[in-house]
Amino acid sequence: MTALPREADSGSWTVRLRDRVTHVVPSGEALPDQQPAYVSSWIYVFGVATLAALLVVVGSGLVLAVGGSAWWHVSSFGHFVNSVHLWSVELFFAAMVIHLWGKFWMAAWRGKRGLTWVTGMIAFLTSIGTAFTGYLSQSNFDSQWIGAEGKDGINSIGAGAFFNVLNPGQMLMWHVVLLPLAIGGLAVWHVVLVRRHGVVPPIDAKEGE
Amino acid sequence: MPATSSAVLAVTSTGHYLHWGVVSVSLTNLVIISIMVVVFVLALVVPFQRRGGGPR
Numbered sequence: 001m002t003a004l005p006r007e008a009d010s011g012s013w014t015v016r017l018r019d020r021v022t023h024v025v026p027s028g029e030a031l032p033d034q035q036p037a038y039v040s041s042w043i044y045v046f047g048v049a050t051l052a053a054l055l056v057v058v059g060s061g062l063v064l065a066v067g068g069s070a071w072w073h074v075s076s077f078g079h080f081v082n083s084v085h086l087w088s089v090e091l092f093f094a095a096m097v098i099h100l101w102g103k104f105w106m107a108a109w110r111g112k113r114g115l116t117w118v119t120g121m122i123a124f125l126t127s128i129g130t131a132f133t134g135y136l137s138q139s140n141f142d143s144q145w146i147g148a149e150g151k152d153g154i155n156s157i158g159a160g161a162f163f164n165v166l167n168p169g170q171m172l173m174w175h176v177v178l179l180p181l182a183i184g185g186l187a188v189w190h191v192v193l194v195r196r197h198g199v200v201p202p203i204d205a206k207e208g209e
Numbered sequence: 210m211p212a213t214s215s216a217v218l219a220v221t222s223t224g225h226y227l228h229w230g231v232v233s234v235s236l237t238n239l240v241i242i243s244i245m246v247v248v249f250v251l252a253l254v255v256p257f258q259r260r261g262g263g264p265r
Binding site for chain 2: 045097
């Protein structure tokens with residue numbers, strides 16, 4: 001016995017959720033094959049380079065997680081993976097800052113793109129926090145020194161009671177669980193917003209250009 | 210070189226810093242920032258070759 005096709009029940013929560021999800025990004029804009037002429041510029045490569053670097057950061061971080069935070073001190077392969085992690089972070093920040101400069105001088109928050117700008121800025125600030133907790137997770141004299149110096153700064157903003165930079169276990173968990181989840185979520189949200197609203201046109205662009 | 214000597218060397222080498230009034234920056238960071246500015250300017254002025262999927 002075959003089931004007869006039914007019309008979508010608008011009262012069903014699955015239908016409402018499906019409609020909501022499918023209308024987040026206009027049809028065909030999630031993975032477009034054509035873009036406006038003003039998008040052919042190297043400046044847009046740096047946003048994608050940031051995402052590519054983030055994938056390498058996460059991938060190398062996952063390998064480091066297998067061996068533990070002290071693994072890179074005793075293994076040449078661990079040292080190599082740690083260096084990949086470090087240099088992918090360097091490229092991640094360099095590409096992200098160049099992307100930020102480009103977007104700032106384009107005033108890329110125009111045309112209801114304010115939330116796109118804000119999610120990018122929060123992702124940038126969260127990335128800085130993630131980098132700092134990474135420095136604190138090196139399990140060497142450098143991380144001890146940074147923790148001892150950083151505690152006064154954290155205490156001065158009143159966060160020392162629940163965010164103790166002298167606690168390497170807490171800093172490691174923030175570095176490998178909480179902050180990467182936040183950055184991953186923000187990155188996805190940011191990209192979805194870019195696809196939802198499209199790339200910002202140049203300031204002097206006329207309608208239809 | 211024994212491990213202890215290299216550790217002492219690593220701690221005592223402070224690198225080169227440049228100072229302009231209240232601004233203090235390490236030479237390494239200044240070089241990296243300068244390279245990023247150069248890459249940014251190049252990204253603005255170097256033509257981008259399109260392949261397929263022409264403009265709409």
